[in-house]
Amino acid sequence: MTQHTAKPLPPHPHGDAFPDVAEVWDLVCRRADATPDAPLVVDQDRRRITFGQYRAAAERVAAGLAARGVRAGDVVSWQLPSRIDAMLLTAALSRLGAVQNPLVPMLREPDVEFICRQAGTRLLIVPGEFRGYGHGAMADAISGRLDGLDVLRTDAGLPEGDPAGLPPVRGPEVRWLFYTSGTTSEPKGARHLDSGLLAAARTFCAALEPRPEDVVAALAPMAHVGGVLHILAALLSGTSLVVSDTFDPAETARLLSEEKVTLGGSGVPFIRAFLQVQRAAGPDARFFPHAKCWLVGGASRTPSFHAQVRDELGGVGLVSGYGLTECPFLSWGRLDDDDHAHATADGRPGPGTEVRVIRSDGGAAGPGEPGELRVKARQLMVGYVDSALDADAFDEAGYFRTGDLAVLDEQGRVTITGRIKDVIIRNMENISAREVEDALDGCPGLADAAVVAMPDEATGERVCAVAVAETAGRVPALADVCEHLLSCGLNKRKLPEQLEFVEELPRNAMGKVMKNVLRERFTAH
Structure with missing residues (x-):
């Protein structure tokens, strides 16, 4: 092929x-020579520097x-x-x-x-x-x-x-x-x-086209590669940043509103919190009238969530990027993408980036056909600190194995569909955890949910949904959750057999759910 x-x-x-x-x-x-008096950043204490x-x-x-x-x-x-x-x-x-x-x-x-x-x-x-x-x-x-x-x-x-x-x-x-x-x-x-990180920042700039008058909500940890790349993107484009060392939904929303943020974010957990702040304020109090879009990366989302963000927080809604520590800004969406792309896709690769999708049988995937995403790029790491890991990280053609499942559409947009390791194998059939998670979005009584594989003597693995209740002390039954999933069109074979509740899902610095923590907790349970 x-x-x-x-x-x-x-x-x-x-x-x-x-x-x-x-x-x-x-x-x-x-940048200092070009625009010495232009603002670079404001923090939560309203400290500013040019x-x-x-x-x-x-x-x-x-x-x-x-x-x-x-x-x-x-x-x-x-x-x-x-x-x-x-x-x-x-x-x-x-x-x-x-x-x-x-x-x-x-x-x-x-x-x-x-x-x-x-x-x-x-x-x-x-x-x-x-x-x-x-x-x-x-x-x-x-x-x-x-x-x-x-x-x-x-x-x-x-x-x-x-x-x-x-x-x-x-x-x-x-x-x-x-x-x-x-x-x-x-x-x-x-x-x-340095040149690799600059190539990653240029991917952001090529997609979002930030201008000096733009204000970017840089809420990712500064020590994360995404945080550093926000600094580099600001230096390349002359735009300004808003940073905060802690996240308080109401206070952070107020800070972003005061600073007239145009590129909001950064990530699904932050944006969900801003939605709640906006809803509490009412439709007549628009917190973010200058918003062009809301940036997400590395987390699944649903068309319904995108529509909520677009209609309530403003701008075109969600614009997604995709990357890993090894290749941090592999792709980004654009403001002028269509609504379907905003809701589902993760953008196009940046300049100097080559991607391919490889099926499980080793063949090259066609448009819309799923497989592992592999990449060569200027922004790709040059290897691991522990060089013994490099052999398994790259394929025979020199492409980095991301470990993520993806499809490419006819326009060359990347859509991440899950992790290779985030597949539940029940009775020798593969079930995508992300597919079940997407169907759980909007389930009555659930504020948040993740799906993990649990060991099962009879079937090998079973589907376990771990959720946060919308109202403390009032949790829906497994049967009610499954009824909702069936109404969403989920195949009966993919329904969860176990439902657990937590006060909040454990997440890493970029908001990704740490499923190993959930798996260990409820396997012991």
């Missing part, structure tokens, strides 16, 4: 003012870090909340040519120690405490077990110095180590180049 490939997004001039830039610090300087102030402050922090002994090539791990300081640190480490390893704040001692040990971290930068957790005490404990690991607490702010004595910018080719969340195994570290 002839290989069906996606037509990538063309570059867009408004989204990338510096197409020749290949290094992050060069981009910081070019692009020019960003470069100047980052250089002072770079000098302070250099005075502590940080040199080009040193691995610096940092675990900071989504504040302006985290943005300054990112630029400062780029100025020094250090290898930076951002760690999302939700990671705890075992994962942080594993990562620092494997990455060869020289300096670990943390707050003393954040949201009731002692990051400083954790870092001190880890440094006591790892020779050569220094700890810097940011309680009094980042160190600063005179940038006049900074050496020229230099450093290794690989300057970024991003680790997967480790929800199914030990964390895996993806090695990235």
